[in-house]
Amino acid sequence: MKPVACQQCPLRERPAFQAGTPEQLAFIRDFRRGMRELEAGGSIVREGCAGSSLYTLFSGWAFRYKTLSDGRRQILNFLLPGDMIGLQREVWADSTHGVEALTAVQLCVFERDQLWTLYREQPELGYDLTWIAAHEEGLVDDNLLSVGRRSAIERVAMLLIHLYKRALSLGIGREGAVPLPITQQHVADALGLSLVHTHRCLRELARRGMYRIENGQLIVAQPEALARLADYLAQPLRSRPLL
Numbered sequence: 001m002k003p004v005a006c007q008q009c010p011l012r013e014r015p016a017f018q019a020g021t022p023e024q025l026a027f028i029r030d031f032r033r034g035m036r037e038l039e040a041g042g043s044i045v046r047e048g049c050a051g052s053s054l055y056t057l058f059s060g061w062a063f064r065y066k067t068l069s070d071g072r073r074q075i076l077n078f079l080l081p082g083d084m085i086g087l088q089r090e091v092w093a094d095s096t097h098g099v100e101a102l103t104a105v106q107l108c109v110f111e112r113d114q115l116w117t118l119y120r121e122q123p124e125l126g127y128d129l130t131w132i133a134a135h136e137e138g139l140v141d142d143n144l145l146s147v148g149r150r151s152a153i154e155r156v157a158m159l160l161i162h163l164y165k166r167a168l169s170l171g172i173g174r175e176g177a178v179p180l181p182i183t184q185q186h187v188a189d190a191l192g193l194s195l196v197h198t199h200r201c202l203r204e205l206a207r208r209g210m211y212r213i214e215n216g217q218l219i220v221a222q223p224e225a226l227a228r229l230a231d232y233l234a235q236p237l238r239s240r241p242l243l
Helices: 022-031 112-121 123-149 152-169 184-191 195-207 223-230
Strands: 032-038 043-045 053-059 062-067 073-079 098-101 105-111 177-179 211-214 217-220
Touching: 022 032, 022 112, 022 123, 032 053, 053 112, 062 184, 073 123, 073 184, 105 112, 112 123, 123 152, 123 184, 152 177, 152 184, 152 195, 152 217, 152 223, 184 195, 195 211
Parallel strands: none
Antiparallel strands: 032 105, 043 098, 053 105, 062 073, 062 098, 177 217, 211 217
């Protein structure tokens, strides 16, 4: 695919992301090594394998996960456009997790061994990388809180309202309805629930009129009620760094 010029990146036009200075955009343009496309189900990062690339998710959805020896899987977090992939391990170490495309995705590709140049020549971008890594750690912390302390129906409510709010903040979908490409199995794997229990919770929330799924869209009819059930506290929005 033909790379999108960093200066004309459509993600940077969204309020969720910082525009970047001309000098930063020029550096990111030179830092980037092209773009990559994968179909749904494609492996972006293989668990246990070495990799030399970092990625920014330009379009589509993905998820980060770890598996046990018997195949049981824990989804650590879901990835949306603008999220960076590959910061969660040592620079040259094998990956201890995998990343899979939920939908068809487009990725901006960066070489890991050029990170030292970024930190040396663009310390503000180096700080941005630290912020991005800390932001993702916060998302994983929220998921751990759900799995450890929320009831099953509260976990499901939390995931629905969280993905809904994240998508809205990125300009994906519209107020009341956003795309939701995940299956009940993805929900179960993210929340540590059985598929049967997940189905029951989703059905109960739908029975209460809080949400429905139509044509791959999550329609949230009662966002305030869903947020109260999940004990969801929305953080003040701020523009995010984007590489």
